Amino acid sequence: MESTKEMSVKDQVKAIAGQWRDREGNLIMILHQIQGKFGYVPREVALLLSRELDVPLATIYEVITFYNYFKLEKPGKYNIAVCMGTACYLKGASQILDAVKDLLNIDEGETTPDGMFRLDAVRCLGCCGLAPVIMINDRIYGKVKKEQVMEILAAYKKNKE
Amino acid sequence: MVKARINGITVKVPEGTTILDAAHKVQIKIPTLCKHPDLRATGACGVCIVKIKGSQKMVRACCTPLEENMEITTHDPEIVAVRRSVIELILSRHPNECLTCGRNQNCELQKLASDFGVRRESFPQYLPDIKPDTSTGTIVLEPRKCISCGRCITVCQEMQNVWALSMLERGIDTRISPAGDISLADSPCVNCGQCSAHCPTGAIFENDETAKVWQALQDENKYCIVEIAPAVRVAIGEAFGLPLGQNCTGKLYTALRRMGFEAVFDTNFGADVTIVEEAHEFVERFVHKKGALPLITSCCPAWVDFMEKFYPDMIEHFSSCKSPHQIVGVLSKTYYARKKRLDPANAYVVSVMPCTAKKYEIKRSGEMFASGHQDIDVSITTRELGRMIKQAGIDFASLPDEESDHILGEYSGAGTIFGVTGGVMEAALRTAYDYITGGKLKNIDFENVRGLAGVKEGAVPVGSHTVKVAVAHGLRNVEAVLSKVRLAKARGEEPPYHFIEVMACPGGCVGGGGQPYGVTDELRVKRGKGLYKDDEAHTMRYSHENPWVKKVYQDFLGEPLGTKAKELLHAAYKARPEYKK
Numbered sequence: 001m002e003s004t005k006e007m008s009v010k011d012q013v014k015a016i017a018g019q020w021r022d023r024e025g026n027l028i029m030i031l032h033q034i035q036g037k038f039g040y041v042p043r044e045v046a047l048l049l050s051r052e053l054d055v056p057l058a059t060i061y062e063v064i065t066f067y068n069y070f071k072l073e074k075p076g077k078y079n080i081a082v083c084m085g086t087a088c089y090l091k092g093a094s095q096i097l098d099a100v101k102d103l104l105n106i107d108e109g110e111t112t113p114d115g116m117f118r119l120d121a122v123r124c125l126g127c128c129g130l131a132p133v134i135m136i137n138d139r140i141y142g143k144v145k146k147e148q149v150m151e152i153l154a155a156y157k158k159n160k161e
Numbered sequence: 162m163v164k165a166r167i168n169g170i171t172v173k174v175p176e177g178t179t180i181l182d183a184a185h186k187v188q189i190k191i192p193t194l195c196k197h198p199d200l201r202a203t204g205a206c207g208v209c210i211v212k213i214k215g216s217q218k219m220v221r222a223c224c225t226p227l228e229e230n231m232e233i234t235t236h237d238p239e240i241v242a243v244r245r246s247v248i249e250l251i252l253s254r255h256p257n258e259c260l261t262c263g264r265n266q267n268c269e270l271q272k273l274a275s276d277f278g279v280r281r282e283s284f285p286q287y288l289p290d291i292k293p294d295t296s297t298g299t300i301v302l303e304p305r306k307c308i309s310c311g312r313c314i315t316v317c318q319e320m321q322n323v324w325a326l327s328m329l330e331r332g333i334d335t336r337i338s339p340a341g342d343i344s345l346a347d348s349p350c351v352n353c354g355q356c357s358a359h360c361p362t363g364a365i366f367e368n369d370e371t372a373k374v375w376q377a378l379q380d381e382n383k384y385c386i387v388e389i390a391p392a393v394r395v396a397i398g399e400a401f402g403l404p405l406g407q408n409c410t411g412k413l414y415t416a417l418r419r420m421g422f423e424a425v426f427d428t429n430f431g432a433d434v435t436i437v438e439e440a441h442e443f444v445e446r447f448v449h450k451k452g453a454l455p456l457i458t459s460c461c462p463a464w465v466d467f468m469e470k471f472y473p474d475m476i477e478h479f480s481s482c483k484s485p486h487q488i489v490g491v492l493s494k495t496y497y498a499r500k501k502r503l504d505p506a507n508a509y510v511v512s513v514m515p516c517t518a519k520k521y522e523i524k525r526s527g528e529m530f531a532s533g534h535q536d537i538d539v540s541i542t543t544r545e546l547g548r549m550i551k552q553a554g555i556d557f558a559s560l561p562d563e564e565s566d567h568i569l570g571e572y573s574g575a576g577t578i579f580g581v582t583g584g585v586m587e588a589a590l591r592t593a594y595d596y597i598t599g600g601k602l603k604n605i606d607f608e609n610v611r612g613l614a615g616v617k618e619g620a621v622p623v624g625s626h627t628v629k630v631a632v633a634h635g636l637r638n639v640e641a642v643l644s645k646v647r648l649a650k651a652r653g654e655e656p657p658y659h660f661i662e663v664m665a666c667p668g669g670c671v672g673g674g675g676q677p678y679g680v681t682d683e684l685r686v687k688r689g690k691g692l693y694k695d696d697e698a699h700t701m702r703y704s705h706e707n708p709w710v711k712k713v714y715q716d717f718l719g720e721p722l723g724t725k726a727k728e729l730l731h732a733a734y735k736a737r738p739e740y741k742k
């Protein structure tokens with residue numbers, strides 16, 4: 001088989017769709033593989049799939065958005081989630097969020113142009129005792145102060161190379 | 162049949178009947194919110210819960226079939242209290258903006274809150290922060306007001322087979338949106354407005370353009386012309402408590418004149434012209450073998466848009482003839498303006514339509530500017546006109562009847578049935594028969610193409626030929642007809658039909674997306690009957706015999722399908738992408 005690098009996106013999508021075409025529950029399995037390959041489900045791929053499987057795009061997005069597992073945006077190398085749950089909010093989460101936005105020069109739901117950081121504001125991360133909380137990939141930072149944000153991010157920025 | 166008891170009353174219904182429908186049979190009204198008579202039950206809201214004796218759980222009457230010997234209680238204090246809580250919960254996710262909402266006094270949620278005497282906010286409000294989508298200019302989506310009943314989704318996906326709308330996310334974040342949160346204008350939406358006609362709340366609403374019309378009517382430099390579509394006359398009365406299906410043509414003319422329009426025309430005149438052109442096209446293709454068969458009607462803009470997106474291979478089959486309101490529009494700014502010595506730049510044409518897609522059609526391509534100006538300046542729905550008449554302080558129900566203005570207001574019985582499924586076919590066959598055989602049909606009522614079956618077929622003897630026709634309405638029914646055409650084409654066989662009529666809305670325009678709320682098949686039939694009666698009441702029942710149509714051809718247009726007619730009355734089509742993004 002050709003290496004995936006040489007296969008066009010279209011061929012890759014076709015290949016994945018072909019494997020599952022006539023099997024039960026195929027859409028979820030296909031999306032699962034797509035996400036495995038691309039890290040998320042790009043719109044271009046969703047459109048291709050819709051044509052390939054003859055399934056309306058609306059159905060594909062209904063499935064993608066129903067399960068939290070599926071992502072529609074390209075993930076960053078480091079995904080920052082700023083908790084905006086009630087506890088964090090009361091303890092100044094929005095200042096933290098603003099600080100991250102300023103430092104990275106992106107808005108919520110965006111990824112830095114170099115693909116390093118993605119920023120999301122999320123509802124309760126479930127560690128209200130530590131409020132305000134941010135999470136970077138799987139690591140939790142609790143009782144974060146606005147001044148610390150630069151320092152925390154700097155550690156990740158260093159890993160760039 | 163199953164036999165059971167509801168509130169102690171014995172009821173016998175066919176197997177599979179829901180508790181909701183069975184209760185209706187014995188005059189018991191169970192409140193509903195998400196269920197619509199047109200649509201399968203989604204069971205989304207929980208307002209219709211009832212008790213079954215011997216069971217702990219309450220069940221949803223709209224999606225639970227009645228079973229043998231069941232004993233149902235539909236109303237007791239506990240049930241009413243649960244229903245009230247369900248409504249209060251829904252209200253906690255719905256803005257309290259009734260006073261400034263387009264559905265004020267016409268909203269199913271508001272009515273339930275009123276019926277159940279909800280007097281306080283029992284739960285803290287959580288309102289999603291989603292901006293309205295005004296991108297189409299035909300309908301406006303306001304997801305903040307959405308109660309996730311799912312009707313519009315079922316309408317767009319199953320009834321119309323367009324799949325523009327989807328229900329994204331789940332739980333408290335559930336929202337209606339085109340796939341991937343693009344704007345509706347970038348989605349496959351064909352602007353049929355059926356979602357807006359079925360939404361119980363103000364979450365999907367026609368783009369209200371009444372202010373533009375008032376402004377033009379106030380403008381001294383503007384000469385305001387109005388035309389009314391066939392289906393409007395048998396539905397507008399509903400806004401004023403008149404009997405369902407009553408033909409209000411005369412009252413409409415009076416009301417429009419009193420609102421300040423200087424010329425009151427009728428789209429039915431345009432329908433007669435459409436038939437003359439389209440019947441000529443048919444004869445060209447059928448008798449002289451010039452052009453592809455089947456010929457497919459094109460007077461429904463939502464259908465045209467659907468075809469351009471999903472069936473571009475059918476373009477050669479489409480009648481190039483414009484829809485009736487566009488024809489009245491272009492003739493107003495050319496023929497009529499010239500006669501009146503009126504600068505067409507100062508003529509302002511308003512079309513009143515049962516339809517939201519007409520708002521799109523008036524700018525859909527360069528041909529809609531054939532007069533050198535935008536042929537129709539604004540298109541408003543029956544619902545918008547209803548509000549305008551009320552704002553004008555006109556007591557519509559007691560108005561005397563007046564006549565339309567000459568000449569673009571004169572119509573035949575064939576023109577008026579354009580508003581009901583099968584009507585265009587019937588009108589075209591009457592005229593084509595005459596063109597082909599030179600004689601008159603004995604029975605001009607084509608029962609085969611009438612009624613609400615999703616696809617209607619027929620074979621009509623025309624002289625030595627047989628014309629095979631099909632009529633589809635509700636876009637989901639298109640596939641059954643067009644797949645046969647595609648198959649025959651692929652195999653190089655004779656086409657299965659010679660002439661096909663399609664209307665996007667179930668029932669045709671009488672069930673249009675811009676018509677008064679609360680449409681059901683029963684109401685579609687009543688509105689349709691109103692039009693058939695109007696047809697029968699006319700001595701002139703052939704479009705091509707309309708003397709005023711003949712006169713416009715003589716004085717101005719020349720020959721049907723001639724140079725001038727082609728220039729003003731015809732349009733072309735092109736394939737369009739389903740998704741622009």
Ligand code: SF4
Pocket residue numbers: 300316317321323324325326349350351352353354355356357
């Ligand atoms: S207007 Fe018609 S096509 Fe567009 S979203 Fe509504 S139901 Fe779907």
Ligand code: SF4
Pocket residue numbers: 306307308309310311312313314337356359360361362364365
């Ligand atoms: S927009 Fe209207 S019809 Fe659609 S789900 Fe929301 S409330 Fe129901």
Ligand code: SF4
Pocket residue numbers: 352353460461462463464515516517518519664665666669670671672673674675
């Ligand atoms: S059937 Fe009539 S009301 Fe419905 S979209 Fe077509 S033209 Fe408009």
Ligand code: FES
Pocket residue numbers: 192193194195196203204205206207208209210221222223224
């Ligand atoms: S009407 Fe039955 S669940 Fe909504």
